[in-house]
Amino acid sequence: MAAAIIRKDADSDEVRQFLIGLARGTAGALLFALPMLMTMEMWFLGLYVNSWRLLLLCILNLPLLFLLARRIGFENIHSRTQALRDAITAYGLGIAVSAAVLLLFGIFYDQLTTSNLIAKIALQSVPASIGALLGRSQLGEHSDTEDEEDGEYSGETGYLHELFMMMVGALFLSLNVAPTEEMILIAYKVTPYHILALCLVSIAIMHGFVYALHFKGSHQVHEGQEWWQSFLRFTLPGYVIAIAISIYTLWTFERLDHTSLSQIMNAAVILGVPASIGAASARLIL
Known part of the structure; x- marks a missing residue:
């Protein structure tokens, strides 16, 4: 019984930490990507950007996020599976934040086609997803000393x-x-x-x-x-x-x-x- 309670408390603490990480990731996406979300040229790029070049950028962003998550994920990273999960989560946050902000700014009300909407969101989601992962580094309360103890960080x-x-x-x-x-x-x-x-x-x-x-x-x-x-x-x-x-x-x-x-x-x-x-x-x- 005691072991079950301890395990339950550990699981709930892990969920809480992950949710806090999601909140920080959302804040990081806004903090780092908002200048681009409010840039007119980024809106217009969605109308004419080459779809294959945009697809390549989005594909390359995922391994970049994975490697970045190995260092600063939403929580302490102990395996490649966790890093991949955090990378996908960051990408999802980037897409969600980009779509929400563009919607609130009325960018989607210009009789756009579905492909244009997807292109606009995809363009913005790349910097927003990077910002989502950077949010833990900049907005988290951990210190360098704590990271070193967790095996996450070393000055060299x-x-x-x-x-x-x-x-x-x-x-x-x-x-x-x-x-x-x-x-x-x-x-x-x-x-x-x-x-x-x-x-x-x-x-x-x-x-x-x-x-x-x-x-x-x-x-x-x-x-x-x-x-x-x-x-x-x-x-x-x-x-x-x-x-x-x-x-x-x-x-x-x-x-x-x-x-x-x-x-x-x-x-x-x-x-x-x-x-x-x-x-x-x-x-x-x-």
Whole structure:
């Protein structure tokens, strides 16, 4: 009898923690995705975005959520099954929050077809689902010490894990600005000197965020280690990741169609500014 009561209490506590995680996930989806949910270009993209490119983005988002859930799921993650469940839950929250907000804003009242409605929600659900998982990291009451005790978190993480977090940060922040018309306008106005300056500034900001400014969660250069070693090992690969994510995001939103290679690189470097900041800050946030 006592064992049954203890087991029942444990199950109810697990359900309670999961429900709290869902609430935090909903809050995180709103907090991180609301700027995009209120962006006109994101609404219009649903009318003409290439369906295959959108499908690819949605498919790639699921393994990204799975890997992210392994680090910051709705509860302590002890198995791949739990991580997959949290990834699917986050995606579901992203879809639900996106549909609800767009409905409240009256975006669905413009005589849209079913395919247009699905495309609008699918576009918004990607950043919203990432925000749902980030909600636990930012809105939870756990501390770094508690996470270390649970085996979830350690200040020093593996190299591939660091690169993955950079990719998540770059993707999330680039999604905020990639669909906007300002990207095209800036690409039209800049000169090669601006592009070179933007590259150097982006790289300098990335290295400063992670190593030089001593933010909470930032890395410290180990004693006896030269600054250029961390620069070559993390900063430059991080910038390459930011540029690659920028190109992919622009391609998904059809910003690179019928453009020359120089125009593509200009747009990638411009979008690479927020993407590189997102990549660098991912280590601080996550």
